[in-house]
Amino acid sequence: MIVIVGVIQGMVIAFVLGFQSSNSSGKKLLSAILLTLALLTIKILLDIFGLYKYPVFQYLPVAIDTLLQPLVYLYVCSLTEDNFTFNRNKLWHFLPVLLFQMHAAITYSVTLIEPNFHLKYVIAEHYLFYNRIKGIEKIVAFFSIAIYWYLSFRKTLNYSQRLSVSRRAIRYSNLIWLRNLLIGTGILGAILFLSSVVPTILGLVDSFGNVKVFYGYLSVLTYFFSIRGYQMILPSEVKVARLPEDTLTKQMESNDFADTSEPIIEVERDYSDILSALNKAMEEQLLFLEPELSLKKMAKTIGYPTGQVSAAINAGFGLNFRTWVNGYRVAEVKKRLAHSAYKHLSLTGIAFECGFNSEASFYRIFRQCTGYSPKSYLQEIKREY
Incomplete structure (x- = not known):
């Protein structure tokens, strides 16, 4: 059987x-x-x-x-x-x-x-x-x-x-x-x-x-x-299955419902320490390269409660966690596409190494952030050089 x-x-x-x-x-x-x-x-x-x-x-x-x-x-x-x-x-x-x-x-x-x-x-x-x-x-x-x-x-x-x-x-x-x-x-x-x-x-x-x-x-x-x-x-x-409304579309594309389940702390709170720790985790430790990175894992890494980290990202960057992380990933993909050291890699290979875990989500998120498909963006880079 x-x-x-x-x-x-x-x-x-x-x-x-x-x-x-x-x-x-x-x-x-x-x-x-x-x-x-x-x-x-x-x-x-x-x-x-x-x-x-x-x-x-x-x-x-x-x-x-x-x-x-x-x-x-x-x-x-x-x-x-x-x-x-x-x-x-x-x-x-x-x-x-x-x-x-x-x-x-x-x-x-x-x-x-x-x-x-x-x-x-x-x-x-x-x-x-x-x-x-x-x-x-x-x-x-x-x-x-x-x-x-x-x-x-x-x-x-x-x-x-x-x-x-x-x-x-x-x-x-x-x-x-x-x-x-x-x-x-x-x-x-x-x-x-x-x-x-x-x-x-x-x-x-x-x-x-x-x-x-x-x-x-x-x-x-x-x-x-x-x-x-x-x-x-x-x-x-x-x-x-996405609906056409902009707000709901962003929420569904982010797929971040599980990460925002905990209550968000008031916006007036000073999140400077948390934001500093978040920036360090992303820019120095490059945590966005981890395909399985979640809000809970990020909170555990920087040593703050999950709800406070979620609130800090919303207040400090005006984004939810998943959209914020994907912004780093898209930026890293763009950097690698423009660098000759990565010419031997495929678009999908670069995307996976930058933290994306599926080809479909990579193409969708890249177009959402840049207005170009990955292949069109790569062709634009080649024309510039």
Whole structure:
């Protein structure tokens, strides 16, 4: 049931991401990853439920063992490369899966019209070399896993190392999740290889138990990437629900209701000490770079009650907490876009490193603060230079 629910969830999130109006290559690739994970998991479910004994499921064309690896790699590229776009030049990554899928589709089409199981087997094995091709597919998939894992991990690690130089002792969170995921995947892959592939080649054990473990891991990946996809979807849904009134729009876009739950102290109070501590926290400690920064966390950092900090921000800056923090983040993004040291980073990568935690909210807030979209602003900078 856990596997089935994971498959359903992954497919739902994949279709929602795929049909969103955003042209983000990252969203499209994440949608493709979720669909691939779901299809790979369905393969073992067909075997568990014994569906392969029915003619319509025999030789079902799902030869996608070499699809997930390039998709994950290209998704990593979309997070780490400047102005990444998925174009025709990148289609060669999918040549192996295309060839294997074409063979699988031909085999399925030819054998489907033959009702006799024995004749199906003869056609598939003696004329179309089905199992031989599947064996080649598994070998290609193994080398593909190793190569793309190395490329993805190296790109993620290099990206994190470049960013660590510019963060001035502030902890960066962008892509740490992906680095840890790749490390876990590499360890599991090594374990599965040693405990399954090698003994199977030597004819020592039946590796089906390890296959179950592998597909269980695919289910975990499906849940994980579904959560990532949901995080991308949610800001867009909130944006559509906004009302046109200026005051209410600002409140809803700030998403700061939880931070202002405590009573606000009277405006007449002297907040100079709190304001000084706030400015120091933002300008010296650069707390706005923390994606999970909240009013409570800020109050705890500077050592004042949450209600007083909220009131000080309202009285001293005329803004609520979230809008005030986002102002610092937008200013930092503008500074980095104008600096040559950050040319190797994508717009989304810079935004994440400046404290934004979703692409949709970054684009919305940047336009709200500057009157430009991030891409338009970057083009204006390039014209000036």
